[in-house]
Amino acid sequence: MIEEKATVVDIDNDNVTVTSLIKSACGGCQQVDNCGSGQVAKAFPQKKLTLTLKSPLALELGDNVILGLNESALLQSAWQVYLWPLLGLIMASWFGQWLVINAVLPHEIFAIIFGIIGGFSGFLLAKKQQIKSAMCEKLAPKILRREYQNIAITEITD
Secondary structure (H helix, E strand, O other): OEEEEEEEEEEEOOEEEEEEEOOOOOOOOOOOOOOHHHHHHHHOOOOEEEEEEEOOOOOOOOOEEEEEEOHHHHHHHHHHHHHHHHHHHHHHHHHHHHHHHOOOOOOOHHHHHHHHHHHHHHHHHHHHHHOOHHHHHHHOOEEEEEEOOOOOOOOOOO
16 A cells, blocks of 8 residues: 555545645755756646545544555556557557568558557557546545654653
8 A cells, every 4th residue: 555644624524635745756866956857846846736535534624644545556557558558559560560571561651550550549448447437446545544643742740
């Protein structure tokens, strides 16, 4: 389970609106001034992500909560989104090239067109798999628990 800290900003019955800072992976190294990614991170300052979720917990405004995202579902989704278009492109290009080599098609432009169609078909397949309700449920973030703040006790008196 991937976890992220968020703050409760609104409560409406069971619907809880939380906000979390979007963290950039760039900006922490010494090469930030010479790096294109570092420049982009500087140009677009950190923003907040706001989500409205259902919560069975009794929360109050300002509470810090831990959000969870199913890691295996996220990896499965990433695999589908990246691999299906790539496989479609490779397989359709190979088939188009095979047709050109065997003189079924007159020019290599047809192999390129086959590859584009295959890549787009893989994209459509991945998109169809991502919008299934079961996949959407698995990828939905959930409020796992309230995060309690530690209070440092410096002195105890009788």
